[in-house]
Amino acid sequence: MKAAAFDYIKPKALSDALSLLEQGGDDAQLIAGGQTLLATLNMRLSEPSILIDITDIDELKGISVVGDKLRIGALVTHTEIEDSDLVAKHAPLLKAAAPHIAHRAIRNLGTWGGSLAYGDPAAEWPACSLTLQATMVIHGPKGERKIAAQEFFIDLYTTSLEPDEILVATEIPLASSDQVFYFHELARRHGDYAVAGLAAVAQKKGNVLSNCIFTFFSVSSTPVMAAATQGIVNGKALNEQLIAQAVCTVREEIDAIADITNSAEAKTHLIGVLLERGLKHLIA
Amino acid sequence: MELNGEQLIGAPIPEVWKGLNDIDVLAKSIPGCEEISRVSPEEIHAKVMFKIGPVRARFSGKLLLSDVVPDQSCSMAFEGSGGAAGFAKGKSRVELKQVDGGTLVAYTTEASIGGKLGQIGGRLISASAKKIADDFFQKFAKELGGEIVVLDSDPNVE
Numbered sequence: 001m002k003a004a005a006f007d008y009i010k011p012k013a014l015s016d017a018l019s020l021l022e023q024g025g026d027d028a029q030l031i032a033g034g035q036t037l038l039a040t041l042n043m044r045l046s047e048p049s050i051l052i053d054i055t056d057i058d059e060l061k062g063i064s065v066v067g068d069k070l071r072i073g074a075l076v077t078h079t080e081i082e083d084s085d086l087v088a089k090h091a092p093l094l095k096a097a098a099p100h101i102a103h104r105a106i107r108n109l110g111t112w113g114g115s116l117a118y119g120d121p122a123a124e125w126p127a128c129s130l131t132l133q134a135t136m137v138i139h140g141p142k143g144e145r146k147i148a149a150q151e152f153f154i155d156l157y158t159t160s161l162e163p164d165e166i167l168v169a170t171e172i173p174l175a176s177s178d179q180v181f182y183f184h185e186l187a188r189r190h191g192d193y194a195v196a197g198l199a200a201v202a203q204k205k206g207n208v209l210s211n212c213i214f215t216f217f218s219v220s221s222t223p224v225m226a227a228a229t230q231g232i233v234n235g236k237a238l239n240e241q242l243i244a245q246a247v248c249t250v251r252e253e254i255d256a257i258a259d260i261t262n263s264a265e266a267k268t269h270l271i272g273v274l275l276e277r278g279l280k281h282l283i284a
Numbered sequence: 285m286e287l288n289g290e291q292l293i294g295a296p297i298p299e300v301w302k303g304l305n306d307i308d309v310l311a312k313s314i315p316g317c318e319e320i321s322r323v324s325p326e327e328i329h330a331k332v333m334f335k336i337g338p339v340r341a342r343f344s345g346k347l348l349l350s351d352v353v354p355d356q357s358c359s360m361a362f363e364g365s366g367g368a369a370g371f372a373k374g375k376s377r378v379e380l381k382q383v384d385g386g387t388l389v390a391y392t393t394e395a396s397i398g399g400k401l402g403q404i405g406g407r408l409i410s411a412s413a414k415k416i417a418d419d420f421f422q423k424f425a426k427e428l429g430g431e432i433v434v435l436d437s438d439p440n441v442e
Contacts (some may be wrong), residue, residue, distance in 0.1 A: 043368075
């Protein structure tokens, strides 16, 4: 299968990419790692007339610590995150999540920013960015704006990115020394899209967790935070009884949507399974 | 795929019924609608740009109305082709009920999606259908000058 004909341009400056995107309008499409886009082009599920390759733009690259934030450029690949010492130290949840993303060949090319901007509800990075309370740094014709991950993911494949904007980087608060984390997804085979997944962080003191954030993914049209469940767990001694109560609450709280092979009931069940495993792991 | 749901629209039944039968209102409510025309009282043709996630394909399709009971209910059969991307066809039944605060629009839809769209997009086809239905009713309510009233029960998709 081959893609329909398109023009291709590879600007070196972010400002050039932005003006090309503005000129191209609806017919233009950004390409970075291309791990989703190229397949859809070849299948002719979409036929943009111009591809703007952003992989030469330096402003979108690199992982660095800026003040009290970890900045991850949009072009950073899944493999770079997996292998980064800075990520391991300041956002260990991401390092734990990276191996779950598809397979090595895909991780070598697919990008952090691409996954976030695409907003697939089954993807790992949108969920992790919510859990880590990341801030999205976005450039558009009107300059720079920043938006919290929580406001960024709006609906199925829908983010607050405007068609003329580019996601440049994200900023993640550095993990505190008492942060504990858990990442797991249940899939039929490793590398498949998850049937359900959980990205969790908390602060741990003895057997008490506080500032919990539990984000479930691949269960609804966006990743979803379990706010009520977090409230139940926060600040209390975690025992079997509290875990059972939390599992009950989370199954009620999250409205799972079925996909083609898994019913909403199955997903709801797995949400509880993940939470129970997660809480036991966090407190261990 | 099945898509069933209910939407409460803050407008009286005759207005909602009129809106659902007014192709100008439909043109503004159907997400991505580029062209719409009524070829006969029972048949509507439309061109729709379907844009969601990986898919960006232009569908042309037709809609056949049957069992029309004004201000109450109707059935429709639809089929659309998106060229290389695939096709969709199915049937839907819509019923209107007067309730406190407006009109309750209940719909049941059965659709099959084929071609590459079915193979590749299959994983999220139900969630996509729900999003399109939600978008439609939101715009439709706006067109009627009413607000959409959020119901507790989400449309359920299978």
